[in-house]
Amino acid sequence: MATYKLQINGRTYEADVEPDTPLLWVLRDNLGLVGTKFGCGIAQCGACTVHVNGNAMRSCVYPVSAVGNSKITTIEGLSADGDHPVQLAWDEVDVAQCGYCQAGQIMTASALLNRNPKPSAEEIDNAMHGNICRCGTYHRIREAVALAATKTK
């Protein structure tokens, strides 16, 4: 076991865990940040996506020992009041059905818009291709990312 000081959502958290513990487990089980989800455990579904220094990463295969001083953002920290353009667009287009995979979808989409505020349809598809949604919300995900892009400053 080792103690890790993690910079998450602008706060410092401490976790006493094994070095190879996936960041996802630390978030969910140690820190109670359960907005980030477990879906497959093998980086295939994207439900566990968080931002590491602004980039979308799969936290289910990201060992806590690799985090270092990187800034982690989870769905809970994406915006103060749930009013990030991607969250607003998601609500407006009715993307979420069961909602379970949506934190991962939203974190992937917001990371895309961070680095590319006006993505083409193809760029949206390329960015979103690794996030699985079993409700089949893909069509609306595409619509919502495009809508969010019109509202991103």
Added chain:
Amino acid sequence: MIGNQTGKPVNRVDGRLKVTGGAKYAAEFTAPNMAYGFVVNSKIAKGKIKSIDTSKALALDGVLEVFTHENRPGYVWGDKNYQDKDSPPGSPFRPLYDNEVQFSMQPIALVVAETYELARYGAILVEVEYENYSFDTDFEKNIKQAYIPEKYKSSKPPEPWGNPDEALANAAVKIEAEYSHPSEHHNPIEMHASLAIWEEGGKLTVYDKIQGVQNSQQYIANAFGMQQEDVHVISPFVGGAFGSGLRPQYQLFLAVLAARELKRPVKVVLTRQQMFSFGHRPKTVQKFALGADTDGKLKAVQHDAFGETSKFEDYSENVVIWPGVLYNCDNVKVSHKLVALDVYTPLDMRAPGGTTGIYGLECAIDELAYKAGVDPLEFRKMNYSEKDQNEGKPFSSKELRECYRQGAEKFGWEKRSLEPRSMKEGHNLIGWGFAQGAWEATQKQAAAKAVLTTDGKLTVSCATADIGTGTYTVMSQIAAETVGLPLEDVTFKLGDSSLPKSPLQGGSWTVSSVGSAVKLVCDKVREKLLQLAQQVANSPLANATLDDVNIEDGKISLKNDPAKAVTIKEALVQSQGKSIEENVSSEPVEGQQKYSPYAHSATFVEVKVDEDLGTVKVTRVVSAIAGGRIINPKTARSQILGGVVWGIGAAMEEETVMDNNLGRFMNHDLDKYHVPVNADVHDIEVIFVEEKDDHVNPLGAKGLGEIGIVSVAPAIANAIFHATGKRVRELPITLDKLL
């Protein structure tokens, strides 16, 4: 039809929680002093456990107990006590009952420890010695032993009518074909999970992933010999289920058992691999013999289905009712036999039976239309059913012709040439396919409670679920419209077994059943409101009846003189601080049994098939739906889009592959079990045609959870035939089958 709330595309009332990470699912609840359980699954498909050694696991510091068939406590072990509201006929599986292994990955032990990691590690250390028996998992090998079950879980296949053998023999145009689809798994992205909290005085609180909290409640009470009122099951959000949460799953039983024995909270969460260790859509083979005359008039249908089941329960679905629902034909005979394998019992999966039967039927009809030289859509129009021939009843409503018209127009069907391989773009062959579908629009008994407090806030409740369907939202809309309040003053509560009685969430019947109960209870609140409004001094409504007034936007006003009004808040002052509280139980509407209630769909599909590589892209889908009154066009569209995506998965990708050497499903993760991903989904248009239905239920709404999927896979398969001239009769249509 647009009321002041229903018919409006309002945003999902729980949408904000779902985009901020605020919605909590079963595994995310905790309790002080909580322990973690990890399930050990059988490595063999059939046999006996000769010995199970838990000593190494128990020796770990922090492992609290390992439960097996050897040390499990003596509760109530009669198999009937394990039946739930979705059980097929037979003897339900009882976790840890004895040393017998009935299927691969059967749960055989639960390791409980202070942490999840420790429980999982302990599970690796449990040593099991098996006695292997020979097993049957090969469907094709066992189809010879197919049998007619004593009792069907589904409707009994209808008796034949007319003279099908003679009509077939005499038909000018005939086809015979065999269609099959493989076992498929639901794979919601959320794992099945239960947290059981044992409380002082023998009461139990459980957070469970389930499509009906009262099903879990009843199951626990029966299996553990408890009073139902001592069992409280909570499930506010469900991360997808698609049928997998209709029956209480083994993690629930094991969590409760451990919590009860250890007298502390125990959480059991399954892994993705373990999500393949219980129910699935059964592999099904369908044989068709169809006959028509040279003009394309359907003369005879023979439809025989063979569906997978387990050795301990007779699972069946409505696979063979569809010829009688979808076509007008004078000579029909159908049959449905079961093939029992050493697997866990199959389990309803989105549109069970419909997804299967309509796939086979609509492809076979396409073959027949081609043989007769008739456009496939024209063929459907010529053989349109005006009544349900299985039941001999008229439909409660059926605007399928309008689906044909609007769908064909949007898609551009008239530009289609009948000839396969007639459209090409570079090295892509282009194909256009059509299929139609139907799904039952059933109403079940449901109860509801409404409380209107003196500050004008309304809370309506029922123990139903919202598995992503939009229940929270549409129930709030129905309640707000009926009582005349703005949507933000209404709260709908669900997912709690202490709330009024609800059917399972499944079968596309929630809006119809729970929605009717919500409407009824809110009508009672309306009555009370008018009575109170009439007690206001000099009330302008003193002589008014309910028919004379409008209640909307927080006001009760005379229809013929809207200036004469009493606000709801003024009326509530008359109740002297008491809330209005009403309870109802709503039954299926009177006279309903005279009609056959179905929603209908018409699906038009374009595919592009790479001639060299055999890759298929579903480039365009138009799904036209006749689903009665649409309560919320936004959530309704989402339901149909999801159904279309499921159809794409069934047609192109989904297959759980049985390894008959091990008797085990091989591809039990999201790497090898392919579900549709973003790249599979292109242009999809949803059309809701206007459909008025006065018979189906008091709302005139039919439910949309399943009608969106049923005709998609056959439309894709038919489009692939049109593109390539190749008829693939086995799902999924992967590229190897096209080369």
